Amino acid sequence: MTFFEAVLLTIITASTPLVIAAIGELVTERSGVLNLGVEGMVIIGSVSAFVAAQMSGSAYVGLLAGVGGGAIFSLLFSFLTLTLVANQVATGLALTIIGLGASGMIGEAYVGVPGVRLLPLEIPVLSDIPYIGNILFKQDIIFYLSIVLVVAVNWYLFHTRSGLKMRAIGDSHSSAHALGINVIRTRYLAIMFGGACAGLAGAQLSLIYTPQWTENMSGGRGWIALALVVFASWRPWRILAGGYLFGAVTILQLHAQAFGIGIPAQFLSMLPYAATVVVLIIISHNRRATLVNTPASLGKTFVPDR
C-alpha cells in the first residue's frame, strides 16, 4: 500500500459516515422537516450496533441493529412533531440530548470491551484494477451502501413520481395536502429514512471507524452532517462532494501537521466550517437558485385542517 493509497483510505473512512447521515437528513428536509436530532440518532445507531454485534458476535447483525435503532429512535421525533405538532427545532435538540444520554446509559457495560470489526468485502475482478481497485473495491459494505444511497436518493427525488410528491410536500405542505397527498405519512417515512441513515452512520463509527464503544463517540459528526445538507443546497450529488471535502480537510490537516507544515492546526480544523459559511454566503446571493432547492416549508409545523 502506497502512502497515497493509505491517505485516501483514511479519507474514505472519515467521509463515509458524514455522507450517509447527510443524505438521510437531506431526504427528511426535502419533505419539509428540519430534524436537528441527527447527532442523537447517530449515537443511538452506534450503541445499538455495538451492543448487538457483541451479543450476536456478528458485525452484520450489528449493522442492522444500528439502522433499526436509528429508525426507531427517530419515531420519537416524528410522533412529537407530526402527531403532537411540537416545534421541530426544540424537539430535534431534545432528541440529540436524549440520544447522547441514553446511549451512555445503554452502553455503560460495554466501555473498554474490544469491538467486533466489520471486515471489508473485496469485489472480485474490480478490485484488481490498478490504482483505484485497492482504494474503491476493497472496502466495507457501508462504503458501498453510501454510494448506492446517494445514487438512489437522487433518482428517487428527481426521477420518480413519489419523489416529486415528497418535494411538493417540502415546498408547500398545505398545497400538497389540498391535492390529496398524505403529508403526515410521507413525512413519517422521510424522517424514518433519515433516522435509519443516521443509525447506519453510527454503526460505521462503532464497527469500522473505531470498533469500540465510548460515550459521545459521535464527536459532533451529526452536526457536520446537518451543515453538509445546507452546504449541498439540498442536492444529493453535492452531499457526496461536500462529505469528501469535509473528510479530506479533516485528514489532510493531520498530515500537514505530521509533515511539519507550519499552518496552525486550529486554522485547518476550522476550514470545513468556514467553507460552509462561504457556501451559505454564495447561495444567499443567488436568490433564485436558492429558492429552487430550499424546501419552502422547512421547519414549519403542519396541521391538516388549519
Added chain:
Amino acid sequence: MKKLTIALAATAALILGFGTVAEAAGKTKVCFVYPGSRTDGGWSQAHDMGRMAVEKEFGSKVETAYLENIAEGPDSERAIERMARSGCNLVFTASFGYMDPTIAVAKKFPNVKFEHATGFKTATNMATYNSRFYEGRYIAGVIAGKVSKNGVAGYVATFPIPEVVMGINSFEQGAKSVNPNFKMKVIWINTWFDPGKEADAAKALIDQGADVLTQQTDSTAPMQVAEQRGIPAFGMSSDMIKAGPHVQLTSLEDTWGPYYISRVKALMDGTWKSQQNWDGLKDGILTMAPYTNMPDDVKKLAMDTEAGIKAGSIAPFTGPINKQDGTPWLKAGEKADDKTLLGMNFYVEGVDDKLPE
C-alpha cells in the same frame, strides 16, 4: 398543548427542587468533577477509581458524589459551584481547564476545600495535585528508542499546554538516551477525547513513517489503530491492554486512590492545608502497566530505568539538553527545576514539529 407544557415544566421543577439530597449529619462529603465519562477507559475512569478507593477506605464515614462529562470552561464553574452548594466538604476538580473556575468558586465558598488536578494556581482553601507523568513517558521513550526500526515515534497530542509539551520532551529524552538520532512526529488534535479524530491522527502518523505510537488523549482509539496495523504503542491513564493485546508495550497508569485517601484523612483530622503536590513513580501515584510485547533485554532496560527514576539516580531532564533550534538549555549535569517544567513552552532537540503558539 400549552397546558401540557406548563404541567411538564412544573413537574420538572418539582423533581429538581426536591431532588437535592439533604446532607447526612456527621459525614464528610467528598466530591469529584470529571471532564469525561467515568467509564472512559482512561483519565476520568482513573479518577473515579480513586473515588471508589476513598469510599472503600472510610466506609460509612464519608459520602462521595461526582459529576461527569463536564466541559472545561464556564460550564465547569457552574458544576463546581453546584458541588460546593450541595454540602461537599472537599471537592476534587480533575482537569487542567477547571483551574480558573475552581479558583472562582473557592473564593465564594471559603469553608469548602478544593483540590485542582494538574494546575498551578492555589488559594488558602484550594490545593493542587499532579502526577509526574513525564517520568513514565521517559521510560516509554527508552522502550521506543529500542523497538523502533525507523527511529521515529508518533505522538497523538491534545492541547499545547506545558503538561503535554513536557510529556513530548520527556519521551524524546528517553528515546535519545538509547538512539541519539531519534525523531518524533506530533499531531495536535485539540481535544482530550474524540475517538474518531484520535484514530485518524494515529493513522496519519503511522502512514508518515512512525513505527511506534504514543498518545496523550483519553480514549483507546489510537491503541486500537496500532493493534490493527501491528504497530507497538503505549497506553495512557489506564491499562489499555484489552485494546492492544499484541502491541501495547506498557501504559502509564494513574493511581489517585492513595492521594485522595490521604487528603480526606487530613480533612477529617483538621490538618488539611493548601499545598502544591507533585508526586511521581516513587510515591505510587503513577505506575507502569506490565511491560509486554518486547524482547527481554528491552524489558530489563525499562525496569532498570523505572528503578533509577524511583531511586532518583535518573532524572529525565538532566543536561546537556538543547532546545529544538539547537540553542543550549541545560548544561551538563544540570537538572530542570519544577517551575521550569510546569511552564514548559518549548521543544527539546529531536522533536519534528512546530509548537503551536
